[in-house]
Amino acid sequence: MKIKQVVVVTKLHFHDLRKTTKHIHKETLKEVIHLLESLDVRFRVVDRNKLKNPLKTDLIITVGGDGTVLAASHFAGSALLFGINSAPQTSTGYFCHANPKNFKRRLKEIFSGKRKPVELPRLEIRISGVKLPYCALNDMLFACRLQGETARYQIRIGLKKEEQKSSGVWVATGAGSTAALYSAGGKKDSPFSKRIQYFVREPFHYPKNNYHLVKGFLRPGQKVTITSEMRSGMIFIDGGKLYFHVPRYAKVTARGGVRPLKIFL
Numbered sequence: 001m002k003i004k005q006v007v008v009v010t011k012l013h014f015h016d017l018r019k020t021t022k023h024i025h026k027e028t029l030k031e032v033i034h035l036l037e038s039l040d041v042r043f044r045v046v047d048r049n050k051l052k053n054p055l056k057t058d059l060i061i062t063v064g065g066d067g068t069v070l071a072a073s074h075f076a077g078s079a080l081l082f083g084i085n086s087a088p089q090t091s092t093g094y095f096c097h098a099n100p101k102n103f104k105r106r107l108k109e110i111f112s113g114k115r116k117p118v119e120l121p122r123l124e125i126r127i128s129g130v131k132l133p134y135c136a137l138n139d140m141l142f143a144c145r146l147q148g149e150t151a152r153y154q155i156r157i158g159l160k161k162e163e164q165k166s167s168g169v170w171v172a173t174g175a176g177s178t179a180a181l182y183s184a185g186g187k188k189d190s191p192f193s194k195r196i197q198y199f200v201r202e203p204f205h206y207p208k209n210n211y212h213l214v215k216g217f218l219r220p221g222q223k224v225t226i227t228s229e230m231r232s233g234m235i236f237i238d239g240g241k242l243y244f245h246v247p248r249y250a251k252v253t254a255r256g257g258v259r260p261l262k263i264f265l
Contacts, residue, residue: 001058003058003059003080004041004042005041005042005043005056005057006041006042006044007043007045007046007055007057007060008032008033008044008045008046008063009047009048009051009055009060009062009064009068009071010025010046010047010048010062010063011047011064013047013049021091024086024087024089025063025087027100028063028084028086028100029063029086032061032063032084033045039108048062048067048068049071051071051072052075053075055072055076056079057079058079058080059079060072060079060082061082061083061084062083062084064086064091065085065086065087065091065093065096066083066092066093066095066096067239069081069096069263070095073122073135073137074134074135074237074238074242078262079262080263080264081261081262082107082263082264083095083096083098084096084098084099085098085099086099094175095137095263095265097264097265106264110264115264116264118262118263118264118265119192119260119261119262120137120173120192120260120263121174121193121194121256121257121258121260122135122136122137122173122258122260122261123136123139123140123171123173123254123255123256124254124255124256124259125237125252126251126252127235127250127252128250128251129251134237135259135261136173136237136238137175138172138175138179139172139176139179139237139238140170140171140235140236140254141168141169141170141171141201141235141236142168142169142228142233142234142246143168143169143233143235144168144230144232144234145233145245146232147167147168150165150166150167150204151233152164152229153169153227153228153229153230153233154227154229155169155198155200155213155226156224156225156226157198157213157222157225160212160213162211162213163229164200164204164211164213165203165204166200166201166203166204167201167202168200168201169200169201169224170186170197170199170200171197171224171254172196172199173196173256174189174190174194174195174196175191176238177193178191184201185199185215186215194220194257195217195218195220195256195257196218196222196254196255196256196257197216197217198216199214199215200213200215218255220257222255223253223255224253224254224255225251225252226251226253227249227250227251227252228247228251228252229248229249233245233247234246
């Protein structure tokens, strides 16, 4: 596919950046713009905090870290995504294919067709049967709006269901299995895996309860269903900036292996 249009997604308000890496980020963004100008391609620069609608473009270039990649992925649609880690000294850049030293060569290879994207499966999420417009690249967290409060819900996997109290439930893709879910005690999986993993966060233990549905992997096509039993239920998608209210008795369902993101890794 010939790339005719490009959208650069980044942080344009530099007060959002770390003082120690602000200059590197600004210089990298400047060089990306100069390179696109030399390639004679149509492009525009968008602040990641102002993304609202699907990006109609051939290629999305993110300049930042994994947070910028995740933010852009929610609006990528069928566009290809190429991540540049503008501050590798302080940013992991798990989803970033390049850094300030090598992005020029790799971007030219993308435009020439020498580099091909891979597909990362994502999570499709529904609330009371209504599909959300955003897929999760990493994970979904079901929890109470106030994180210090106990989450009350029913979790269902296939024909098995259980009433539970905990601090929340993680559901992650293979790509997200190395992030928060892993820190909570989950297992790493291949980023290309179409199965998903769920993990109950800090289940409430007392003598009369013995939870069984606390963690596990689900095959492609299987889903996890969580019925909220609290007024202040919330789901958080790929972090804390994209979230939705879950009313009492509303059902949240998540399944994996859908609408993959095409990304250069």
